[in-house]
Amino acid sequence: MSSIQEVQNEIISEFEILGDDKESTIFYIMELGSGLEKFPENEQIEENIIKGCQSKVWLIADEKDGKVHFQADSNTDITKGLISLLIRVLNDRTPQEIISAELDFIHKIGMGGIIGSQRSNGLAAMIKQMKLYALAFQTKQIS
Amino acid sequence: MDIAIEKIRQSFPILHQEVNGKPLVYFDNAATTQKPQSVIDSLSNYYNHDNANIHRGAHALADRSTGYFEKTREAVQQFINAKESAEIIFTKGTTESINLVASTFGRKFIQAGDEIIISTLEHHSNIVPWQMLCEEKGAFLKIIPINEVGEIIFEDFEKLLSPKTKLVSIVHASNALGTINPVERIIEAAHSIGAKVLLDGAQSTSHLEIDVQTLDCDFLAFSAHKLYGPTGLGVLFGKRELFEEMPPYQGGGEMIKEVSFEKTTYNEIPFKFEAGTPNIGDVIAFKKALDFIKEIGKPNIKMHEDDLLAYANELLNPINGFIPVGTASNKVSVLSFNIKEMHPFDVGMMLDAKGIAVRTGHHCTQPLMKRLGLEGTVRASFAVYNSKSEIEKLAEAVAQIARIKNK
Numbered sequence: 210m211s212s213i214q215e216v217q218n219e220i221i222s223e224f225e226i227l228g229d230d231k232e233s234t235i236f237y238i239m240e241l242g243s244g245l246e247k248f249p250e251n252e253q254i255e256e257n258i259i260k261g262c263q264s265k266v267w268l269i270a271d272e273k274d275g276k277v278h279f280q281a282d283s284n285t286d287i288t289k290g291l292i293s294l295l296i297r298v299l300n301d302r303t304p305q306e307i308i309s310a311e312l313d314f315i316h317k318i319g320m321g322g323i324i325g326s327q328r329s330n331g332l333a334a335m336i337k338q339m340k341l342y343a344l345a346f347q348t349k350q351i352s
Numbered sequence: 353m354d355i356a357i358e359k360i361r362q363s364f365p366i367l368h369q370e371v372n373g374k375p376l377v378y379f380d381n382a383a384t385t386q387k388p389q390s391v392i393d394s395l396s397n398y399y400n401h402d403n404a405n406i407h408r409g410a411h412a413l414a415d416r417s418t419g420y421f422e423k424t425r426e427a428v429q430q431f432i433n434a435k436e437s438a439e440i441i442f443t444k445g446t447t448e449s450i451n452l453v454a455s456t457f458g459r460k461f462i463q464a465g466d467e468i469i470i471s472t473l474e475h476h477s478n479i480v481p482w483q484m485l486c487e488e489k490g491a492f493l494k495i496i497p498i499n500e501v502g503e504i505i506f507e508d509f510e511k512l513l514s515p516k517t518k519l520v521s522i523v524h525a526s527n528a529l530g531t532i533n534p535v536e537r538i539i540e541a542a543h544s545i546g547a548k549v550l551l552d553g554a555q556s557t558s559h560l561e562i563d564v565q566t567l568d569c570d571f572l573a574f575s576a577h578k579l580y581g582p583t584g585l586g587v588l589f590g591k592r593e594l595f596e597e598m599p600p601y602q603g604g605g606e607m608i609k610e611v612s613f614e615k616t617t618y619n620e621i622p623f624k625f626e627a628g629t630p631n632i633g634d635v636i637a638f639k640k641a642l643d644f645i646k647e648i649g650k651p652n653i654k655m656h657e658d659d660l661l662a663y664a665n666e667l668l669n670p671i672n673g674f675i676p677v678g679t680a681s682n683k684v685s686v687l688s689f690n691i692k693e694m695h696p697f698d699v700g701m702m703l704d705a706k707g708i709a710v711r712t713g714h715h716c717t718q719p720l721m722k723r724l725g726l727e728g729t730v731r732a733s734f735a736v737y738n739s740k741s742e743i744e745k746l747a748e749a750v751a752q753i754a755r756i757k758n759k
Contacts, residue, residue, distance in 0.1 A: 231372040232705040239698065239756075263713075264697055284727070285695035324701075 213306060216298045217314040224318035234323055235287065242289025245296070248282035261334030263327055264288045268335065270342040275350065276301045277343055281335075291324070291332055299339055304347035308340055355648060355656050361737050363388040363644070374707025377742045382527050382555055382686055382733035383711050384577045388644050391581060394637035402636075405629055407606065421632055424639040425622070431642050432572060433563040434589055441595075441625045442635055445586035446554040447477040449573030450521070452588055452625065453550055454481035456598040457519070457571075461548075464490035467516040469547075471496040471504050471533070472723050473526040476716045478552045482521060496522075498723065502529040502678035510541055517547040524556035528715040528731065529678025530661075530686030532556070539569055548594070554578055558735070559657060559684040561650045564589055580735075581641035582634035588625070595621045602627040653736045657685035660734040660743055667747035673758030674750065677729045685734035688715075691750070693757035696728045699750075703730070706749045 211219070227234045248267060257267040264285040271278045279300050281292040298314070299307050315321075321329045361367055364386045369376050378386060398420075404413035406421050422437070429437040443449045462468070468482050472495055486493050494517075496509045520542040525532045539549045550571040553562065557574040564572055571594070576585040590598075600607055600618055604627035609617040618624045645653065664687050668674050673692035691699050700712030713728040714721045721728060732746060 229373070232702070235702055235705050264695065285697045287698050287701055 210301075213298055213302065213310050217312070217317075220294060220297070220314045221317050231323065238290035238294075238323075239286040240290070241293045242283070242286050242291075245282065245289055245293045246280055248280050252280075253282065259331075259334050259338045261337075262288065262331035264331070266292060266331070266335060268292070268338055268342075270339070270346070272304075272346045272349075275303055277304055277307060277346055279339060279342070287324070287328070288331065291320075291328070292335055295332075295335055295339060299343075304343040304350065307343035308347065310340075312336060355652050355736065357656075357737070357739050360648070361739070363390070364737050365389060365392070367737060371707045371709070372705050377708040377738075377745055379732040379734065379738065379742070379746065380709045380711050381558075381735035381738075382578070382731065384583065385558065385580045385735050386737070387582070388580055388641070390640040390644060391637045394640045395582065395633055398633040398636050403633070406632055407623075417632055417636070420636040420639070421630070424635045424642075427639045427642045428587055428589075431562075431645075432557075432589055433565055435565060436592065438621050439589055439592055439595065441588040441590070441622045442630050443573075443586040443588050444584055444631075445575040445577070446552060446573045447586075449571075449586050449588035450478055450550065450552065451481045452601045453521075453571050453573070453590070454485045456601050456625075457548070457594065458485040458489065460598055462486075462489045462491050462518055465516060466491040466518045467494050467512075467514065468492070469494045469496060469509070469512050469517055469520045469522075469542075471509075471522050472498045472720055473502070473504065473523050473529065473531060473533070474521075474717065474719075475523065475527050475552065475554070476718070478521055478523060479719065491518075492516075495719075498720075501680050502526065502531045502724075503680045504531075504533060506534065506537065509538065513541060513545050513547070515545060517542070517545060519548050519550065521550040521552070523552040523554075524562075525553075525559065525684045525686075526678070526717075526720075527555045527686070528717040528720055528729065529680065529688050530555075530683035530733075531678060531680040532560070532682040532684060535567060535569070539567060543568065555684060555686075558645070559650075559654055561654075570594055576634065576638045576641065579638075579641055580644055581638040582631075585631050585634040585638055592621065595625070600627070601625050604628045606630075648736060656736060657734050657738075660738055660740065661685045661687060663740055664732070664734070664743045664746065667743060668750055671747070671751045671754050673754040677724065677726065687732045687734075688729040689732075689750075690726065690729055691754045691757070694753070696730045699730045699753055702753050703746075703749055706745075708732075708746055708749055 252269050259266045266283045268281045279296050283289045366386045402417045404417045406418040425437045425440050428440045494512045496504045542549045548570040551569045553572050553574040558579045572589040577583040607619050607624050607627040609619050675690045677688040696712040711731045
């Protein structure tokens with residue numbers, strides 16, 4: 210399995226191909242969202258909504274063999290695409306890897322300029338929630 | 353008469369730029385309009401040559417800036433045909449104008465058990481101040497329902513009127529849907545039972561001719577920045593007899609006649625409601641915006657915008673997956689819509705990538721969106737400087753976006 214950094218580098222080069230064309234970049238992000246693992250409908254509940262996102266984002270996490278598995282969904286396609294990128298980088302890794310991950314791809318692909326400041330805040334909220342899940346599983350493992 | 357669109361566009365420097373590599377198409381005019389060069393020049397001219405505090409200074413600059421400031425008040429008076437310029441108060445915007453009435457008219461005239469009527473179409477700024485007042489006073493807020501196309505149901509409004517009704521505060525034109533309310537009939541019916549009427553004119557003043565004497569409304573609130581003027585400036589019109597009876601809004605300089613630690617007497621209207629140093633530079637520049645509107649003529653502006661809206665409907669309605677929201681027969685130039693299977697945020701972002709600026713979301717009308725069963729809409733709103741070729745670009749972009757989910 211590729212390392213977190215390797216996956217980030219893959220994403221960076223994919224976005225480099227898209228260049229400055231905002232339209233195709235957004236279209237690409239939306240396409241990525243359609244590749245998300247199907248989210249269980251019964252988990253689309255208030256408790257799983259990430260606070261701080263303008264659109265609705267549901268996130269759940271499971272731990273199996275010491276690795277964290279995320280599933281997420283959103284009511285907007287662009288947000289789905291954004292969270293699918295995070296999942297691609299952080300999924301099925303140990304809690305410690307997730308907690309200490311530095312997600313520099315977001316900055317390197319110029320995400321702020323693509324999605325604007327409001328959605329960037331939402332993206333930060335998603336990362337925080339994923340790290341919180343990892344922290345909770347780590348605490349459980351230790352105890 | 354066709355307006356000289358190219359000449360008008362030349363007066364708006366901001367329109368001549370590229371966004372995301374595409375020529376800017378600015379369709380977020382219901383949020384704020386762009387400013388003509390004359391307004392921009394007036395602002396810098398004020399700070400370059402005339403800046404001084406008004407009404408009190410004993411020097412030439414103060415005299416000059418006071419003169420210009422009061423000239424705008426007269427221009428606003430003429431713009432809405434108020435009886436006298438003392439009936440024009442400058443505020444921060446429509447929101448503050450409404451809050452001023454809620455705070456001062458409310459303090460004086462609203463008692464426990466009284467009723468205030470608003471409609472389902474209201475912007476949050478014409479809901480929340482009344483909720484706060486009702487909570488404080490033990491009064492009740494009554495809501496006029498709407499039909500499926502986004503028009504208030506007049507018969508239901510009449511049923512809500514009672515001797516308990518003290519105020520009807522209603523939007524003249526809906527920011528989210530564009531519906532123009534039958535305000536003449538509303539005012540007449542409210543007055544017949546002795547209630548006062550506040551019109552929220554934030555979205556109507558730039559499109560419709562408004563004569564407060566003919567309408568006979570008691571208050572009218574609107575913002576300069578939706579009228580090609582500067583931000584941070586609004587107007588509250590009120591009838592003299594009401595303004596005189598209402599207590600002051602804020603305490604401070606300008607609004608007093610005489611201050612001692614024992615007792616303070618208040619200044620005459622309009623100054624009674626203008627505590628502190630006002631937004632002098634913006635007020636002065638606002639006159640240039642009113643001159644701009646006057647020069648083209650409101651009927652010409654309305655005709656042009658009606659044409660744009662009709663053309664937009666003609667081009668967008670046939671698009672597979674296009675869902676118009678708010679199809680009242682009498683509208684200002686607001687086109688609210690959704691695309692089947694798509695979230696308005698996504699649509700807005702893709703339009704932005706094509707250089708087209710629209711608003712997406714609930715438009716600060718959450719109760720209205722709830723009534724319509726929607727999370728939000730995409731809203732394109734047209735102004736005098738928009739052109740038919742821009743409408744064509746919107747239609748082409750929407751068609752392309754809609755095809756993603758509607759093949």
